[in-house]
Amino acid sequence: MKTAIVTGGTSGIGLGVAKMLLEKGYRVYATYVGNNFNEKIENFEAIKVDQSNRNELYAFIAKIKEECTAIDCIICNAGMSIRKSFTETTDNDWDAMMEVAVNSHYILIRELYGIIPNGSRIIFTGSQMGIMPHATILGYGVTKAAVHALAKNLVKEFEGTGTTVNAVVPGFVETPWQKEKPEEIKQNIYKKTAIHRFATIDEIVGTYKFCIDNPFVNGSLIEVNGGYSYK
Numbered sequence: 001m002k003t004a005i006v007t008g009g010t011s012g013i014g015l016g017v018a019k020m021l022l023e024k025g026y027r028v029y030a031t032y033v034g035n036n037f038n039e040k041i042e043n044f045e046a047i048k049v050d051q052s053n054r055n056e057l058y059a060f061i062a063k064i065k066e067e068c069t070a071i072d073c074i075i076c077n078a079g080m081s082i083r084k085s086f087t088e089t090t091d092n093d094w095d096a097m098m099e100v101a102v103n104s105h106y107i108l109i110r111e112l113y114g115i116i117p118n119g120s121r122i123i124f125t126g127s128q129m130g131i132m133p134h135a136t137i138l139g140y141g142v143t144k145a146a147v148h149a150l151a152k153n154l155v156k157e158f159e160g161t162g163t164t165v166n167a168v169v170p171g172f173v174e175t176p177w178q179k180e181k182p183e184e185i186k187q188n189i190y191k192k193t194a195i196h197r198f199a200t201i202d203e204i205v206g207t208y209k210f211c212i213d214n215p216f217v218n219g220s221l222i223e224v225n226g227g228y229s230y231k
Contacts, residue, residue, distance in 0.1 A: 001043070003068050006030045007105065008078035010037040010046050012175035013125060016201040017075050017208045018044065024212070031060060031078060051078050051104035052096045061111045070117050073212065076105040076147070077125040081140045094139050101143035102150060109154065119162040121212045124151045126169040128225050148221050155219040164218040166211045171225030172198045194227025 004021045008014040009030025018028045022043055030037075031049040039046075049060045064071065080100040082093045109122065116122075129137075130144025151167040158165060172178060172189050178198060181189075190196045207224050211217050 001025060001027050002072040003027045003070060004029070004073035004075065005064065005071060005108070006075040006077055007049075007051065007108070008032060008125075009075070013170070013173060013201055013204055014075070014077040016205040017077065020205050020209055021073065021075075024209075026073060029064065052080065052099045054099075054104075054107070057104050057107060058111075061108060064112065065115070068115065070115050071112050071120070072117060073121045073123075074109060074112070074116070075123050075125070075208065076108070078104070079125065079127075079140075079143065079147075081137055083137055085136075086138050089139055097139045097143050098146070102146045105147075106150060113157075116158075116163060119215070120164075122151075122154065122158075122163065122165045123208055123211050124148075124165075124167040126151070126167040126221060128169060128171045128223065128228055131169065131221075131223070132229060151221070152219050162215065164211065164215065166217055166220045166222065168204065168207045168211065169221050169223045169225070170199060170204050171223075171228040173204055174198045174200055192229050193225070194230040197226070199224060199226060 002025065004026040006014050006018045006028055009018045010032040018030050021028050027043045030044065030046045031051065032046055033048065033050050037046040047060060050056045078100055080097045082097060084093060124147050126148050127144035129141040130148050133141060148167050151165050154165040171193065204224055207222055
């Protein structure tokens with residue numbers, strides 16, 4: 001049985017990708033923060049890991065190394081958004097957002113490099129806000145732009161192994177977080193999107209499946225945004 005890691009894997013896109021991997025026959029380890037995840041799913045283990053805390057991250061890595069001889073797929077999905085204005089964002093806020101989205105995933109892949117077999121898959125969750133300036137959270141957009149660059153640069157580290165590294169770049173998606181947006185803001189986003197709605201989680205998950213199934217897709221930023229900002 002192949003083994004996968006999905007960071008931020010108990011809700012939204014992360015959980016959708018984890019379930020897709022389970023259907024493909026993987027055993028899945030998922031990291032998460034927040035309320036306890038108590039759902040029992042066969043071959044799925046949810047582990048509470050604050051990825052802004054390196055002690056917790058390294059403890060998770062140690063667990064993986066102890067329990068697994070190979071990691072065949074890593075989905076770098078965890079991210080962090082602290083909604084403050086540019087001038088109100090503190091050093092700690094900036095560092096936390098960078099630590100979760102960028103640094104923790106760099107460390108995770110580096111530390112597990114020796115047990116990533118040839119022909120594996122590494123997929124990052126980017127964001128349209130890493131390509132277009134973010135309207136309200138500069139730090140979030142910058143972390144996602146860094147995620148895109150990390151995915152592209154890691155391609156060289158896995159050259160010749162058959163392991164591919166890509167980033168899925170969603171626009172707005174009907175995740176629990178987005179559902180909390182006021183209706184007026186949603187309608188404004190719909191007007192900027194040629195499809196006139198948010199993506200479903202399944203529509204985004206299909207892109208991760210494409211990256212897993214197609215061994216020639218490598219070093220790509222795959223935008224799935226419904227034609228966002230088309231006019």
